[in-house]
Amino acid sequence: MAQLSMEERIAGCLIGGAAGDALGFPVEFLSAESIFRDFGERGITDYLLTEGKACISDDTQMTLFTADGLLRAEAAFGDPTPDEYVQSVYESYLNWVSFQTGEPLAPGVPASSLPDIPALRERRAPGNTCITALLSGRCGTFERRLNNSKGCGGVMRVAPVALLLAQRADCSRARADMVGARVAAITHGHLLGYLPAAFFTHVLGEILRGAPPERAVEDALFAVRILFCGSADRSRFFSLVRRAQELARDRAVFDDLDAVRELGGGWVAEETVAIAVYCALRHRDDFEAAVVAAVNHDGDSDSTGALTGNLVGALVGLSGIPARFLDPLEGKDVLLRTAEQLVRM
Template sequence: MSSNHGIPAPTLPSRIRGSLLGGALGDALGYAVVSDSIADIRERFGAQGLAGFEDLQGPCHFSDDTQLTLYTVDGLVEALEWANSGVGADVNACLWLAYLRWLATQGEDAGPSAPAPQPRWIDGNEVLRQRRHPDKVCISGLASGEMGTAMRPVNPEARGAGTVMRSAPFGLVPHITPDAVYKLSADAAALTHGHPAARQSAGIFSLLIHRLVSGEELRDAADGVTAHAATLVDVAPELPQRLEAALRLAEKADVGPEELLQVLGGGWTAEEALAVALYAVLATLPAEAADAQPAVHFRRALAVAVNHSGGSDTAGSLAGNILGALYGEACLPAEWLEALEAPEVIRGMADQLVKVTTGEG
């Protein structure tokens, strides 16, 4: 069986592992330059910027983007474990409890009104207890001790990228409808961020991952979710505007980091981060499917995603999630995986998701 982008179609387990590992690789690459302007990046790495892990010295740490993505996996796994045993569970409550456990790893307290979640395997991994500039809005929303909902979100004006950065796993769960994928993701975003653009961006990103995992071609999936974003009830207009701008920009030649920043923004808000990542993966997509070399596409897209004056870690993370879902593990550069921090923890969480969704493992 061949995929429609010129390589053998990856299995679902490969897409799950590829998306989670790819996101961590992009996160770690971007985290190395997250506080740097493009001028700073060029001064450190030359005119072409940061090309890959081979340009870095020392450990390649990932950020809270990967930490929270893995805790999203854990919340979904717990809900699916209950479902597989015949017991219905409130998925958003499982996610909230998972995020509260992440909050505790960051040395923060949700207060006496919040429940005390039971520890799970993920909590025993020291790498996830490191404080890597955690998203302030995620911290404040969870530290409120209140479970936000779509009707009553905490931080109602918050629109930062802390929602999209953790939302790939919703698209990795097979056998659920696109509407369910969107709702699960947007509802989980409301646990910390209340602005419609933040919640809708998370949902649309999860739908993009879902379409790719279902075997859709990248351009078709990007066009599809961009069109869908414009039809959302009470849509935040910033979201379809940014996505449409990303599609247009990806058709241009010789777009530099300065133009990227001017047209799409710095990736600090949810819709900007998604737009930058979408642009990065589309602008580097080979013109002919037969020319697709997954690892080459991955390297080129990640370089675009992180070499700018904005939120390099989140843009890199999202781009890695997207390409891992598209190609599976085939796109992950082996030498980058060798340099990545704690890949066994990421694989461990991926394998848990594979097991509860497919029975494999």
């Protein structure tokens, strides 16, 4: 297969994540039993449209605000430091929470460059942790944690960090990974709320550079072990990702639901990422099969769908995503425009 261009991979990643999110959103709070009863033996395989649109959820909204913060940092500073990137993303998230609550932005907070459209303003089951943290008036960091949450709300929005920083020749992988973790730590204070974001940033960065997914995952495990050397709790994450790799390779696994169930529900970040790793390794060439596996289970279907869609979208590129997942996708124009803005080479 011809090498995909950076444009193809970046657009594939953003559209893929939004498509997985929109496919999973209607079944986020349904058990597997209810999903298979309501949608048939393969579960939900096509968007459930609302007034002709496949609605995105908070995962995609916040992903767009992550991209907005990174892009505004570059516009303001040219060559931002990690602190400048993170501060700017924090300010973009304050814009998101202002959209969500209807409260005006605090004085001094710059307005985001995103359009004020219903897709970004409507409440789509936003995570409590994100809302509460962003209304606290403080930006969470590794040292000044706002809570002890390891919910997946931190990791589900970090893809743009990898998309932008992987293209910067002067930005080391470790630096990019730490920006990913710090962006998650703005709202999520538990180690397992932000370490998986460093890992995910690394995996996605390697895929953008053209690495096969197994190698990207191996490389990321190694990198994150060093970055978070000595941290308690991290072994739980590593063993879950190892299990996801084994399940993806295991020819005796016939049913994605069995594999996903073994990895958990995806409500907490280490499980969300492990489920996405399984789905992406197992179905790397088949976007539909990957996102269908990622959303048809008891757990947090939109977030597992979003992360899987990010990974497989970057692997197959925009042209590898079936048109039926693109045409009715809400926010498609702003996603495609943001993808263009993120391309640097």
